[in-house]
Amino acid sequence: GAVVSQHPSWVICKSGTSVKIECRSLDFQATTMFWYRQFPKQSLMLMATSNEGSKATYEQGVEKDKFLINHASLTLSTLTVTSAHPEDSSFYICSARGQSGGEMDTEAFFGQGTRLTVV
Amino acid sequence: KNQVEQSPQSLIILEGKNCTLQCNYTVSPFSNLRWYKQDTGRGPVSLTIMTFSENTKSNGRYTATLDADTKQSSLHITASQLSDSASYICVVRGVGRAGKSTFGDGTTLTVKP
Numbered sequence: 001g002a003v004v005s006q007h008p009s010w011v012i013c014k015s016g017t018s019v020k021i022e023c024r025s026l027d028f029q030a031t032t033m034f035w036y037r038q039f040p041k042q043s044l045m046l047m048a049t050s051n052e053g054s055k056a057t058y059e060q061g062v063e064k065d066k067f068l069i070n071h072a073s074l075t076l077s078t079l080t081v082t083s084a085h086p087e088d089s090s091f092y093i094c095s096a097r098g099q100s101g102g103e104m105d106t107e108a109f110f111g112q113g114t115r116l117t118v119v
Numbered sequence: 120k121n122q123v124e125q126s127p128q129s130l131i132i133l134e135g136k137n138c139t140l141q142c143n144y145t146v147s148p149f150s151n152l153r154w155y156k157q158d159t160g161r162g163p164v165s166l167t168i169m170t171f172s173e174n175t176k177s178n179g180r181y182t183a184t185l186d187a188d189t190k191q192s193s194l195h196i197t198a199s200q201l202s203d204s205a206s207y208i209c210v211v212r213g214v215g216r217a218g219k220s221t222f223g224d225g226t227t228l229t230v231k232p
Contacts, residue, residue: 006162034220043208043222044163093162110155110162 003027004096006111013084013118021079021114023094030096033077035069038091038113050077084118091115122146123211125223133231136199140226142192142209150218154183154194155208157225163208166194199230 003026013019023033032051036044048064050056050071058064066088068080077096081088094111123144132138144152151170155163167176167183169192175184180203182195196203209223 004162041227043224046219046222091160095162109165113160113162115160 004030004094004109004111006094006114008114009112010115011117013116015085015118016083018080018082019084019116021081021092021094021116023077023079023096023111025075025096025098025109028096028098029074030077030098031074032097033071034095034097035067035077035079036093036095038093044093047079081116084116086118089116089118123209123221123223125207125209125226127226128224129227129229131229131231132199134199134201137195137197138199138228140194140196140207140209140228142194142211142223144190144192144209144211144221144223146211146213146221147190148214149187150212150214152183152185152192153210153212154181154192155210156203157206157208159205166207196228199228201230201232204228204230 005024005026007022011019034049035047037047038044046059047062048056048058048069050069052071052074056069066082071077091113093113096109126141151168153168154166156166157163166178166181169176169185171187180197185192206225206227208225210220212218212220
């Protein structure tokens, strides 16, 4: 089955530094990738949608200059949290949608998530 | 505003028992409805995907039903196991390649021995 790999699974960083999270589709071409943020005991909240080769579309209230998204290839999207602060500490999850038919086209596959802790 | 509402918010059952989780939605028209299982600290894992024309879909001990007329879906878990303890999320996607997915808040299931 299709696999989406997210790296790292957890990261601790100092306040003011930047952190990059990678999301890779391992066995299909992901034309669209989605980045979510999840707080404890809450559901996923969509942050942005990235399409390969174009600028990401951010949801209302999400700072695009703080959460930089790059989707340079059909298998890789990155989320960079710039100048991280403790309030950025959260669980970040990506998902990928393919361009072929069937399940690949229905955004069924999520990465394992990245637990970011800013100290 | 498109919404996906799940019930109950949390549920505790004994190992071996069956349970049913509910999902009501207002997304219309919709492309597909998906149920996910999310273990604590992990990403969601797809259990079932149904289009509007499908009424039921099974995946092992998980069976999802869909009534597109009443905009209701359910996830039935049979012979529960301790490993079924997780959050179960219902997601409804709108129509078209640009269709957005609307997430329910999830049902937290705890299976006790």
